[in-house]
Amino acid sequence: MMANSELTLSPECIAGRYHDAAITRPGGHAAGRITFSIHTDMAELEAEWRVFDDCSLNSLHQSFDWCASWVKTHGSELLIVRGAAGKEPLFLLPFEIERGRLFRTARLIGSEHSNLNTGLFDGRDGAFCAECVLALASGIGRQLRQFADVLVLERTPRIWRGAPHPLAALAGIEHPNASFQLPLLGTIDRTLTQLNAKRRRKKMRISERRLAEIGGYDYVIAREKPEAHALLETFFKQKAARFEAIGLPDAFRQAETRAFFHALIDSGADEPDRLLELNAIRLKGEHAGRISAIAGLSRKGDHVICQFGSIDEEIAAGASPGELLFYRIIERLCREGVALFDFGIGDQAYKRSWCTIETRLRDIFLPITLRGRAAAAVFRAVARAKRWIKANEKFYAFIQRKRRLRQMSAASADEP
Known part of the structure; x- marks a missing residue:
């Protein structure tokens, strides 16, 4: 019809x-x-x-x-x-x-x-x-x-x-x-041989040590929908704060966009495929329950795409929780038989540090x-x-500065 x-x-x-x-x-x-x-x-x-x-x-x-x-x-x-x-x-x-x-x-x-x-x-x-x-x-x-x-x-x-x-x-x-993509070779050790494995492991140990100093962390995979929806809302807040800090419009600000990602969580894709799986670093100790980093993943067969990611800029940002989260995700996906981890579109330094394929x-x-x-x-x-x-x-930096100034001006105009 x-x-x-x-x-x-x-x-x-x-x-x-x-x-x-x-x-x-x-x-x-x-x-x-x-x-x-x-x-x-x-x-x-x-x-x-x-x-x-x-x-x-x-x-x-x-x-x-x-x-x-x-x-x-x-x-x-x-x-x-x-x-x-x-x-x-x-x-x-x-x-x-x-x-x-x-x-x-x-x-x-x-x-x-x-x-x-x-x-x-x-x-x-x-x-x-x-x-x-x-x-x-x-x-x-x-x-x-x-x-x-x-x-x-x-x-x-x-x-x-x-x-x-x-x-x-x-x-x-x-x-x-x-x-940007990273082929996964069955184990984290074999996968890291494509990169600077020594440096990557060192960064992971430094992150874990810094987080241990404030009580440690748990690597969380939201298996239940209520937990996934809650993590998604935390991501929206973290990302909005980040966009505001760098003077860019929030790409997730529209209500229909947020509703779409919530709908992906509710979609009944057969395991192990998932339209949206929320992964996170959750702090323990004095900041127990605080979400330090979040990544939203989509899986189809042996291909996983990172749809988005964010970190808490206020607590433990110096511990590089986002890098630690990617390490734990890739380590897990190697065990699960995933062949390709896709960091998605956009040229950023952390993607180049992880990836061997540029598409x-x-x-x-x-x-x-x-x-x-x-x-x-x-x-x-x-x-x-x-x-x-x-x-x-140089011109791109100029454009970014102009955008930040416009956003700051608009924010000032909205203040009573």
């Missing part, structure tokens, strides 16, 4: 089939003609969607439960494109429509808080052929014209887990930020109407400007 009443579908869309181009799948197997269907109800695609979820090459950010949590808390206007060859589903691309004053944008669901976007592709035959993807892009563009002006696929990898990603066949520009990401802007051509040009210009600013350390 086409559930979203805000989308007016033509009779052809309601029929849901669009013949585009003959393609050949990798290995030379004829796939026949690609057909497209457009949907506004996630539920009618759930069975197929969850089959796509099982493919390790598809990001958990496009998984059914992740997208359902986002839609539930944001009231998104959905447009899900399904592609098939005969009766065989080939891909799902779940978009939400953003309506601006000048143009309409189709963007992958929840892109604002995604570390990695892949869409959902059938990975059984390996990488999609370039001809297939170009045909898909052409066909999708023709069918989406009545709903959107520009198609935005942000933070997509060219290579993911050693294989070319299907979307790499489309033209794109480099995203301003890369993401460059791309943004793809596909115009699908005449107005969309102008929109795509604007998106590309903004992305290039952001990349240039971040590459220019």
